[in-house]
Amino acid sequence: xxxxxxxxxxxxxxxxxxxxxxxxxxxxxxxxxxxxxxxxxxxxxxxxxxxxxxxxxxxxxxxxxxxxxxxxxxxxxxxxxxxxxxxxxxxxxxxxxxxxxxxxxxxxxxxxxxxxxxxxxxx
Numbered sequence: 001x002x003x004x005x006x007x008x009x010x011x012x013x014x015x016x017x018x019x020x021x022x023x024x025x026x027x028x029x030x031x032x033x034x035x036x037x038x039x040x041x042x043x044x045x046x047x048x049x050x051x052x053x054x055x056x057x058x059x060x061x062x063x064x065x066x067x068x069x070x071x072x073x074x075x076x077x078x079x080x081x082x083x084x085x086x087x088x089x090x091x092x093x094x095x096x097x098x099x100x101x102x103x104x105x106x107x108x109x110x111x112x113x114x115x116x117x118x119x120x121x122x123x
Contacts, residue, residue: 028076
């Protein structure tokens with residue numbers, strides 16, 4: 001993708017949320033950034049469920065320095081949502097203001113394996 005402007009992907013393929021009980025969930029994606037990619041993060045918006053509005057920072061190496069590139073990595077957030085009884089979409093948003101290091105060069109990334117798993121909340 002060429003990245004000089006606000007870029008949004010609207011896709012039911014990023015996540016079909018349909019008929020889940022109220023609760024706490026681990027929401028995750030597998031992300032692959034090409035080595036020349038300079039994005040720092042993306043956002044999701046959850047149709048009418050505001051809890052799916054999340055910031056997704058790309059993982060960094062174990063030294064806390066560089067963003068991991070050239071391999072599949074998991075990004076995950078924990079959310080608590082009300083019961084969902086209708087099919088909802090998740091929208092991906094990549095914004096230049098969130099990614100000042102991206103410049104205007106091609107930024108290639110892949111998303112796969114959307115997952116929504118219930119988390120048992122313990123005291």
